[in-house]
Amino acid sequence: MMQPVSTTTTGLTCPDCAERLYRVDNGPSWCPACEWNLGNLGEALTAPRGWGWLVRRSHRTAFRLDQEQFTKYSARRPDGPEPSTVGRILLAVSLLLIAVVAATAAYGVVLITHGGLAFVGGAALILVAVVLRPRLGKLPKRGHRLKRTDYPALYSLVDQVAQAAGAHAPDVIAVDFAFNASTWRAGIRQRRVLNLGLPLWLVLEPQQHVALLAHEIGHQVNGDPMRSLLVQPAMRTFGALARYTHVSQRSFDRVMYGSPRAAGRGALLELLIMLAMKLFSSICLLIHAALNALGFRDRQRAEYLADGIAVDIAGSTAMIGLADRLILMPQIANIIGYNAETQRVSQWRALADTLSTSRAEQLPLLRQLTARNTTLWAQHPPAGLRARMAEAWPATEPRVSLTAQESTAINAELRDWFKATHAKILGSRSFRGRN
Ligand SMILES: [Zn+2]
Ligand SMILES: [Zn+2]
Incomplete structure (x- = not known):
């Protein structure tokens, strides 16, 4: 295995x-x-027919940008958010989209007051505006939010990390069942949410927990969630338009080869509308892909910045260890899936540790390979480059250390959630048979 x-x-x-x-x-x-x-991904690059050139080109660009960024920030650690041209473009596109959606809604209201056929058109415009409206981040499901009073040890650690980072503590800590963690702003009150994926939590060492929390809280220090929210219309709207105007091959076939009775002028008109929609949808998809590539690239600097805060608070060793563990995460997830029936949740970290040890010799190669498998649409820099980046910066001792006792207390608070995680992994058949 x-x-x-x-x-x-x-x-x-x-x-x-x-x-x-x-x-x-x-x-x-x-x-x-x-x-x-190293930058040659060869046959592993898969692309829809006719799009190979674009995929190859975008991969080359992503690889080059990753390397340039690595060279730049490994020589000098980024020390604060920096306004970027890309950020300004995305913000401008977002403001424009908000204005267009607002105007669409307003015109819809005007039409509705006219009554008759205009009423239908007005209602349609309002519907479009509702679908495309800018969104505020959502709070996690109520049942997944952890109350401060029920999880004092976890909150105390998060508070310590936030204080060390000079940040507000998160307003809401929530958990889910992903090999991931994230932070964002939610709702009208723009509450700070910290979401911890329990499978990830379960395979990290205590001090790596500190690094993970410090990285996420580091995003709040840098104002990244607010920036994401502001550029969200640019990142989302064209994707939504592409999705809603997508014409499936089935619909095409139905019109093209459908029953002869339905043929004739009606079918021709339908075909023309479908072709127009397909063209519109494809253009929207291209714009969406381009805006997202820009947006994600713009965020990569923020990821290194958050890693820098993690190094300051959790220490270099923990941050490097966290990044190296992220490299192995797909394999760790598989091993846990395979062994879910026989191994308790408390053994998962040992499984991950064993895997890490067995890969120690290959680690330099594995780090390099994450750089090869980059894309323009990755939210984070390749984990291998993050590990090497943290190694390149001056070595730092932890400012917040998690004792074995504190770690045990946190895990005891999360016990029921760990059981739920185990049940979830056992239930997901998709883990089996994958390698
Ligand atoms: Zn060589
Ligand atoms: Zn991050």
């Missing part, structure tokens, strides 16, 4: 530095010493 990643030497040497080349499975070989050909 725990196969090592099958990196093999190819027997060939690097054309640039004459070191041995490596490859994974049938992927293109690369040079671990000088990273020659």
